[in-house]
Amino acid sequence: MSWSRLRYLPGQIGLAMVVFAIWEGLVQAEVLSAHLYGYPSGIAAKVYGLLSTGELFRHAGVTAFAAILGFLLGSAIGSFAGLCLWLNETVARIVRPFIVAINGVPKIAFAPLIIVWFGIGIESKIAIAAALTFIVSLIATYNGTLETDRDLLRLMRSLGATRLQSWRKVVVPAALPWVLSTLRLNVGFALIGAVVGEYISSQEGLGYLVYYSGVLYDLNGVWAGILALMVVALLMDRGVTEIDRRLRW
């Protein structure tokens, strides 16, 4: 991390401290119900407890594994398919309305189907995360290929390039910024996929932790799970930043 980013760290910590202090104060003054809202000191105790038993790491590990694997599969296959659609306009025109229709549906609606097909194990969580990120990458990447400068493609043709050569040498590198910026969006979608899969049916994972804590009215447990999800999201975002830095031209 660079110094310029660290410069804002005290302010960032300060903001969090102020929010927590007000929250804690309102709960202590019994303006907010500890039962319905949870409270920072209780959350800290909960996090400490879950950390000391190793439970938090186990749940976070399960969710992160499903989200990351789903993210990689979905983003890779989706981006590649989106790039390939450029190669054949007939195929692209045939499949476009289907893609638009699928994209219009809240994709979470497919989750129960995927649980039925893939079971209640981690496979279904990976599959949901992969399905969400696949669609996002497919559409964003295909739209990216359509933005390729027409004059560049004409130049390639005048130099005698085949459609495949134009694709490899111009369309794919030109669409790379779209592929990379979609990865950042997909971190969120992959986590949604994994957590929703855990909500529906599972025995472990942060989605399970949040869901069951909620059912038991353990609001501090819910917050502990959400905080852990934030940490996982931040780490995945760091990973994407690293991929971006290495691949961007």
Add this chain to the structure above:
Amino acid sequence: MVNKHYPLETRGLSVTFNAGGENEVVAFSDITFTLKADEILAIVGPSGCGKSTLFNVIAGLQPATVGEVFVNGTRVLDAKGQVGYMLQKDMLLPWRSVRENVGLGLEIKGVPKEERNAVADRLIAAYGLKGFENSKPGTLSGGMRQRVAFMRTLALDPDVILLDEPFSALDFQTRILLQGEVMDIIGKQRKSAILVTHDIGEAITMADRVMILSRRPGRVKQIVSIDLDRDERDPVKLRSNTRYQEYFQLLWSELDI
């Protein structure tokens, strides 16, 4: 059948958009001319006379509604790589180095890497960009980028070079410098060129003949020979040359803008 072929020849070129339809527009019609060896032919015309469309047809980027373009006797659509072109936009690939951009055409033709790099490096050194072989286009100035685009055109060693206002986006000094360089290269390497421009001064400076198109639908109005020696064609000195001023008056009145 004549045995000798011109580097480039057009016969009765016409382009009609929406032919037979309600919004039929004739861009230009019956454009016939020949480009001689070692010659620069400029095409000028009022805006909207179909210059850009004509350029695309000559470059083989778009078919004519009627008529044909021949390059050394073969139809331009079958003569890939024999015609190079350069536009106002340099169209360099930003993710490729200067060397890789210059070698693009050779790469498409399947020339091995070492060979095409050698060609590229030789051109880069010859045209004053030595040391920038590995630079990305984004780090170069507009004039340097346009020079790289010209090297990319030359790398395939085309007989005919088509220039569509390639200097119009450059600042005055760079433009004059590049006009001179392009004239010299075309003269030395015995190539032929067509220069589409809206700048009468540029046409007189660079061209051996200037073809004037009429308003839409564009037709060949007149072809004027520019009798100036190469050493008279210094863009700054030329302005005070009386013959330059006469040519300028003539072209200006014929353009009927």
